[in-house]
Amino acid sequence: MTTITVTRACCVSAAALLVAAPSTAPQESAAERPPVSGALAPPERREPAAVVTEAGYRYDDLLWENDRTAHRIYSKRLEQAEPPSGSGIDSWGKNVRWPFADRQLRTGDQHGYHGEGLDFYNVGTTRGAGGLGIWYDNKLWTSRNAVRHRILASGGRVADFTVDYAPWPVDVDRKVWETRRFTLPLGTHFTRLVSTISSDREAPLLVGIGIGKRTTGQGAGELTVDRAKGLLSWWGPQDGDHGRMAIALRVAPDMIAEVRSEADNHLVLLRVTAGRPFVYFSASAWTGGEGGFRRRADWDAYVAGERLDFRPPSS
Template identity: 35%
Template sequence: MALITFLLICINGIAQEIAVMVKNDLDFDRKEVVAVKRKHLAKLLRSHSQNDIRIQKANSHEYLPLQWIDNDGDGKVDELLFVAEVRANETEAYKLSVDSKTSSSGIMYGTYSRFIPERSDDLAWENDKVAFRVYGPKGQQEALKGIPGSTLSSGVDIWLKRVSHPVIEAWYAGHKASPGYYHTDRGEGYDPYHVGASRGTGGSGIWIKDSLQVSENFIAHRIIATGQLRTVFELDYAPWGEFGVRETKRITLDVGSNFSKFEVTVRSDKKLPNYAVGITMHRNEGKVGMDKKKSWFRHWEKIDDAYIGEGIVTDPETIMSAFAYVSKTADQSNLLVLLKPNSKIVYYAGFAWQKSGQVDDVSEWDAMLQRQAQIIAHPLEVKI
């Protein structure tokens, strides 16, 4: 979370604008979502509606997209989001002001998440770069009954998209009319990724006695926010495994990012040995890479006629160990990262598809993972 300090400008005792400086102390350009807490805007909001708040670069007359977000679901907004774009080792000035006549600039892309009852009960989410989905209780019931097309898994599926506009609604609508629609690439991308009982990209479990204990499908969900800049939702899981693990996952995806942020609240009846996060290695034909010191882990594989890189990034202080577990049993080969079993666990999971134009080879994917690790360790600093 960025450190935020403000300069408040008042006219006749009424707050009119706030000057904000955003500093990037890394050696590459960054374009990321910044969150400003409502309490820092209290004086501005005392005299003006939140709907009239605008954000712009200090040297520009164009208003940037913004999003208000209610993080705790109490009906009151907690933060104002905007995208800060700052060059390497530089500081950029922004200005929050009041304008009831001019709208903020729109953007073609954004973020989105939705519960999907029309395809069993998936929950899918996306931004302009990537798309994901997980599976719900009805899908589990159907799978146990042997109904074709249903899924019993707590793994994370990924959808390969190569367009910036949303695809979830169109692909599910196509699937409803013609089952399996989204398994064919019609120019926007498709879903060739197999999850099954594996961890997919970012699924979790407990590693003990050379095997992985995992939960079943989520049992409840809550959409916290969805909009131009950020989508947030929560998933609850029924108690599972010999440790009686109970968990809630809060998942966040920002516009422009290839990585979903997982914040997991974990409770258990017994002391946990670890908390494992994984990436499926499918048929063990891909390349595994690890940098434990810099805290990123990757898999690079060919699916159909193009390559895809999947990755996990986390705080190095939380890592216990990591290894590639190879199994002859289908869906049990996973790259596993064992994290310290704290009550709150945070990690990032994401991917890049060669056909999206974001990466050409494994070295570029490694560089993207390295940048993500640096971004986590050095959040944008926002001050006067």
């Protein structure tokens, strides 16, 4: 895997991602969390920060988080070490404002609760929290794991990086490949994603962006769809003493072709032009974590109420 890292780079401001400051959902009840199983190594600083970390010690997993939410995607090295893996987006619960995911992953027990958060969201080969594919012939055609990334900013108010996905087939009809930019500022549950999907053919694409159906607990969870707002909001099932995960997608409503489900994912299908960037947002929260989301109604209200900027970059 090829990695290019640029620290403290000038990047997109938080104001360019969210038109208005994020609201805070009311806390209806105290957070319920699993028993603590051993403490993490102490953080360097107990201050909020938005960070991106390449976990070279763990097959080059790529981690990013802010003071509200934490995520992971998988790199090429993992494909042979732990098959099957895929290009879906993993989401972690966190209950501290400072970075924890790297220290959590270094324990080798990221699925356990060590006092600051945990990973109990099983993305598998689903789209997880906002992965995508090409919808063609009633099937979602997806890439393998990321082949390279470039960290643009980490450790300050914004986590910002790009990822490349190598060409993958869409049936025998065409090949596509993707570059995607991920930007997560402090103070929000939403990561802004700018995807540019190129192709060996000029025909329009139908891109399916998904939320994995059975990633926690028993059952498929509860889905709220508001097409006028370009919203899919998922409230996951209770997963023992781990609690629930909540996931949301926001897309530009005028790009929507269809909202549908398939075996593994809830999908929103967008009409996309090959080679032209488009913007969507992915959000996640943990009922035991930051944000105070203990009820489905609070989560739905938060993700529907955010004023998001879907304008693609000019260059």
